[in-house]
Amino acid sequence: MPQNKLVATTAATAISVAALLPAHAQNVEPIETRQDLMEENGDSAKAGGAILKGEAPFETAKATAIFSEMHDVAMKFGDYFPEDSKTGNDTEAAPAIWEKPDEFQAALVKFQEDTKAAMDAAPQDIEAFKQTFGMVTQNCKGCHEDFRIDKDK
Ligand code: HEC
Numbered sequence: 215m216p217q218n219k220l221v222a223t224t225a226a227t228a229i230s231v232a233a234l235l236p237a238h239a240q241n242v243e244p245i246e247t248r249q250d251l252m253e254e255n256g257d258s259a260k261a262g263g264a265i266l267k268g269e270a271p272f273e274t275a276k277a278t279a280i281f282s283e284m285h286d287v288a289m290k291f292g293d294y295f296p297e298d299s300k301t302g303n304d305t306e307a308a309p310a311i312w313e314k315p316d317e318f319q320a321a322l323v324k325f326q327e328d329t330k331a332a333m334d335a336a337p338q339d340i341e342a343f344k345q346t347f348g349m350v351t352q353n354c355k356g357c358h359e360d361f362r363i364d365k366d367k
Contacts, residue, residue, distance in 0.1 A: 240302035244294035249303070251287045251294070258283045259354065262347045265340070272340040277347075278333055284350060285329035292322045308361045318361055325353040 258280045264270040265277070295311055295318075311318045332350050337343040358364065 241296055241298040242303045244296055244299045245303040245305045245307075248291055248294035248307070249305075251291050255284055255287050255354070258287075259351060262343075262351075266344055266347065272343060274336055274338055277337050277343045281329050281332040281346070281350060285326065285333055288322065288326040288329050292319070304365065306362050306365055308363050311361050321353070321357045321361065325357065328353055 261270070261276075262280050265272050270276075295307065297312065299305070300307070300309065300312060328350050332346040335342070335346050337346050
């Protein structure tokens with residue numbers, strides 16, 4: 215058999231093996247990654263809440279770091295929703311993510327823009343921080359209402 219024919223046959227075999235794998239195979243890795251990213255969001259939100267409650271001192275650098283961490287999450291989060299990650303690992307991702315991808319994308323972009331604006335605003339005092347933090351955390355609530363099934367509730 216000529217060399218190139220052999221290569222072609224091998225490739226064809228690899229493809230047919232892949233096709234035999236069950237279509238509903240669970241892809242747990244992206245679920246874990248997106249949950250970890252959201253945990254980071256939760257930690258950032260807690261740090262912000264502690265400042266607002268007077269449990270931690272306000273500093274512009276700290277405020278900017280909180281928004282910057284959230285922005286980081288916002289930029290990465292959307293990459294972890296492949297078709298085969300709809301179930302598994304106790305995911306709270308709602309089917310709406312895959313049923314209304316444009317709306318999910320819009321919510322994601324808004325979160326990216328709002329966290330960026332908050333970073334750039336670099337609040338100088340707690341009053342300014344309160345406003346920017348409130349603007350950013352509207353995104354958490356909004357997206358969770360539409361795209362997350364909170365199993366703790
Ligand atoms: C664009 C949509 C979106 C935005 C914005 C968003 N979240 Fe989430 N969040 C989700 C989804 C979807 C899940 C469920 C992920 C899963 O279980 O696969 C989730 C899950 C979580 C979880 C649970 C993580 C775990 O361990 O399972 C926490 C905590 C959380 N979000 C906090 C936040 C906070 C705080 C903010 C705002 C700063 C925020 N989220 C903004 C979509 C969003």
